[in-house]
Amino acid sequence: MFDDATIVAIATANGIGSISIVRISGVNALEIAKKISKKNTFQPRLATLSYIYDENNETIDEAIVLYFKAPFSFTGEDVVEFQCHGGVAIANIIVDEVLKYGARLANPGEFSKRAFFNNKIDLTKAEAISKIIEARSADAVKLLARQLKGELTNFVNEIREDLLFMLAYTEVSIDYAEEDLPSDIFDQIENKIQKIILKLSNTLEASRRREGMIEGFKVAIIGKPNVGKSSLLNKLLNYDRAIISDIAGTTRDTIEESVRIGTHIIKIVDTAGIRTASDIIEKIGIEKSIQTINEADIVIALFDNSKICDDEDKKILELINENLNKEIIKVLNKSDLENKFDKSNLMDFIELSTKEDINPLIKKVENFLDSNTHSDEMTLISKRQVTSVEDTLYNINLAKEPLVSGELEFFAHFITEALGNISSITRPYENDEMLDVMFGEFCLGK
Ligand SMILES: Nc1nc2c(c(=O)[nH]1)N(C=O)[C@@H](CNc1ccc(C(=O)N[C@@H](CCC(=O)O)C(=O)O)cc1)CN2
Ligand SMILES: Nc1nc2c(ncn2[C@@H]2O[C@H](COP(=O)(O)OP(=O)(O)OP(=O)(O)O)[C@@H](O)[C@H]2O)c(=O)[nH]1
Ligand SMILES: [K+]
Numbered sequence: 452m453f454d455d456a457t458i459v460a461i462a463t464a465n466g467i468g469s470i471s472i473v474r475i476s477g478v479n480a481l482e483i484a485k486k487i488s489k490k491n492t493f494q495p496r497l498a499t500l501s502y503i504y505d506e507n508n509e510t511i512d513e514a515i516v517l518y519f520k521a522p523f524s525f526t527g528e529d530v531v532e533f534q535c536h537g538g539v540a541i542a543n544i545i546v547d548e549v550l551k552y553g554a555r556l557a558n559p560g561e562f563s564k565r566a567f568f569n570n571k572i573d574l575t576k577a578e579a580i581s582k583i584i585e586a587r588s589a590d591a592v593k594l595l596a597r598q599l600k601g602e603l604t605n606f607v608n609e610i611r612e613d614l615l616f617m618l619a620y621t622e623v624s625i626d627y628a629e630e631d632l633p634s635d636i637f638d639q640i641e642n643k644i645q646k647i648i649l650k651l652s653n654t655l656e657a658s659r660r661r662e663g664m665i666e667g668f669k670v671a672i673i674g675k676p677n678v679g680k681s682s683l684l685n686k687l688l689n690y691d692r693a694i695i696s697d698i699a700g701t702t703r704d705t706i707e708e709s710v711r712i713g714t715h716i717i718k719i720v721d722t723a724g725i726r727t728a729s730d731i732i733e734k735i736g737i738e739k740s741i742q743t744i745n746e747a748d749i750v751i752a753l754f755d756n757s758k759i760c761d762d763e764d765k766k767i768l769e770l771i772n773e774n775l776n777k778e779i780i781k782v783l784n785k786s787d788l789e790n791k792f793d794k795s796n797l798m799d800f801i802e803l804s805t806k807e808d809i810n811p812l813i814k815k816v817e818n819f820l821d822s823n824t825h826s827d828e829m830t831l832i833s834k835r836q837v838t839s840v841e842d843t844l845y846n847i848n849l850a851k852e853p854l855v856s857g858e859l860e861f862f863a864h865f866i867t868e869a870l871g872n873i874s875s876i877t878r879p880y881e882n883d884e885m886l887d888v889m890f891g892e893f894c895l896g897k
C-alpha cells in the first residue's frame with residue numbers, strides 16, 4: 452500500500468508568514484531530527500527549542516522541535532515537526548537537509564494516507580480534513596468539524612450493526628428450525644428495514660439541500676430579456692461584472708460568480724433571458740431555464756414592474772408553478788418607474804429597483820440560507836459518500852420483497868450487498884485505486 456520510506460514535507464502554506472512547519476514521518480524521523488539538531492534525545496510530545504544545522508555545521512535557524520513517538524502521532528508512525536521561522540527560504544532548506552539524510556518528499560495526501568492505513572483516521576475523517584482545508588466559510592467548517600468528530604462514522608456503524616443483526620438471524624433461520632427463534636423476529640426485521648430506509652432517505656435529502664454549504668449555494672437569476680438580471684448580478688457583486696444594456700439579449704451565456712451573503716458564500720448565476728421569439732429558440736431557452744432552476748438552490752425570478760405582465764412573463768410564472776418545492780423568490784424590478792405589472796396573481800413578491808436598494812432581497816436570501824444551515828441533520832460531504840448511501844438504499848429496497856415472501860437466501864444476499872455499500876463509507880478494503888485517487892487530491896504536506 453505504501454513503502455516504508457521516511458517522508459518529509461512543508462505542512463504550512465507557501466508564502467510569507469511568521470512560522471512554517473516541516474513535518475517528517477517514518478522510522479528514521481527521530482534519527483534525522485537528532486542529526487540536524489545535534490541533540491541526543493527528544494522527549495515525546497514536549498516542545499523543545501533547538502538550533503537546526505546543515506551538514507557543514509552551519510546554523511540554519513532556531514526552531515521548536517516536536518517529537519510524536521509511534522503510534523501516538525497523526526500518522527501512527529514516528530513524527531517530528533520543526534516549527535521554524537516563516538517565509539519561503541528556511542523551511543525549504545530544512546527539507547533539503549532532511550532529504551540528505553535519506554528521507555524522500557511526501558506525495559500529496561501521503562501523511563493522511565498513512566494515518567488511514569495505520570487506522571488513525573477513517574475515510575470520513577480524511578475527507579473532512581481535506582475539505583476543511585479548502586473550506587471558505589465558517590458554516591462549512593462547522594459542518595465538516597462534525598464529520599471530523601465521527602458523526603458519519605457513528606451513523607455508519609449503527610446501520611452496520613442493524614444489518615448484521617438481520618443477517619445473523621436470517622442465517623440462523625436458514626440453517627435451523629424456526630422454533631429456535633423469537634416468533635416475531637421477521638416483524639422486527641421488517642421494522643428495522645423500514646427505519647433504515649427512512650434514515651438513509653432523510654440523510655440523502657438533507658445532504659442534497661445542504662450541498663451548497665461546502666461548495667457554495669447556487670442562486671440563479673431568471674427572467675425574460677431586459678428585466679434587469681445582469682443589473683441585479685452586478686449590484687449583488689458590487690462591481691460591473693456583466694454587460695448591461697437596453698438591448699434585449701445582451702447576456703448570451705450564463706455567468707457565474709461567488710459572493711458572500713451573511714456568513715454564506717454563494718454562487719450567483721446570471722442567465723440569458725428566456726425568449727419566445729420563435730418556436731425552436733423558445734424551446735432551447737426554456738429548456739436551459741429548466742436546467743438552471745434544477746441546479747439552483749434558490750431561484751430569483753425577475754420581472755419588469757414598469758411593463759404589463761405579458762405572455763413571456765406568464766410562461767415564467769408557469770415554470771415557477773411547476774417547481775413549487777424550490778425556493779423561488781419573485782422580484783419586480785424597475786419599481787423606480789411607473790408600476791404597470793399586474794400583481795393580482797402573485798402570491799408574495801419583492802418590489803425593488805437595482806438602481807436603488809436591494810437589501811430586502813439580500814435579507815430574504817440570507818434568511819433562507821440561515822434556515823438551511825442551522826440544523827441538526829447529518830450531512831454527507833462528498834459525492835463518494837452520497838453514492839455509497841444511494842447504493843445501500845438500493846440494495847435494502849431490493850431485500851424487502853424476498854423478506855416478505857420468505858426467500859431468505861435472496862434477502863441475505865441483498866443485505867450483504869448493502870452491508871458492503873455502507874461499510875465502504877468508512878473503510879473500503881478492496882479498492883486501492885479509489886484510495887490513491889482520493890488521497891492524491893489532498894494538498895501537499897497533508
Ligand atoms: N503541529 C500540528 N498541528 C496540527 C496537526 C499536526 O499534525 N501538527 N494536525 C494534523 O492534521 C491537526 C491536529 N490533528 C492531530 C491528530 C492527531 C495527533 C496525534 O498526535 N494523535 C495521537 C495522540 C492522541 C492524543 O494525544 O490524544 C494518536 O492518535 O495516537 C496530532 C494532531 C491540526 N493541527
Ligand atoms: N429604471 C430602471 N432601469 C433598470 C433597472 N434595472 C435595470 N434597468 C435597465 O434595464 C436595461 C436592461 O438591463 P440588463 O441588466 O441588461 O437586463 P437583462 O435582464 O440582463 O437583459 P438580457 O441580458 O438582455 O436578458 C438596462 O438599460 C438597465 O439599465 C431598474 O431597476 N430601474
Ligand atoms: K439587456
Ligand SMILES: [Mg+2]
Nearest residue numbers: 680681701702
Ligand atoms: Mg443580462
